[in-house]
Amino acid sequence: MHVLDRIERKILLNASRKKVWDALTDAEQFGQWFGIALKGKAFAEGETVEAPITYPGYEHVIWKARIERILPQTLFSFRWHPFAVDDTIDYDKENPTLVEFTIEDHAPGILLRVVESGFNEIPDARRQKAFKMNSRGWDEQMGNIENFLK
Template identity: 60%
Template sequence: ERVEPERVFSFRWHPYAIEPDVDYSQEPETRVQFELEDMNGGTLLKVVESGFNAIPEARRLKAFRMDSRGWDEQMANIEAFLSKS
């Protein structure tokens, strides 16, 4: 969706779309944005997923919770990787 090298990357997807028999293509997508920002001699990574208010109510809370947990895990993976380099 958006790319600014060494600064911003974003994409859209169907959050928590894990059921193989469900066609999610008619649902709205959320937007995930990664931003890099210089901070105190290092780099701050911000990850924001937005648009959950458009997800069907029956799936909204579960999708939000699962994606939030997933991003927490991915941020921990990134932190662990960077601490080794």
């Protein structure tokens, strides 16, 4: 079965641009809605951030992301290994996918778009599952950020 190389989701958020931006790029806020214990952490370009996942059933997993770009109030991106939940696999031997969040004004709110690309680089053995799980995950995360900003 052919798996697409990218997942794309978008949501119109009823919040100010600054509030949406802070929810994405303030590590502690990001952790609250995304489900990662990022208290005391910060995001900086070129840095790798590691923290335990707090999402039920995945507490044994360490979230690890390399922050790529932070373009103020516009773009926040990082690289990670999608659905990296098996502690017997060395995911560092794989190419990570790229997650890009972009925000733009879209009356009456802010349009948040997330694109995760690079699934064609994931080993065949886990590509389909990673794509499927992250497709579902992004659906859920769009609802999570919306609820967080209410």
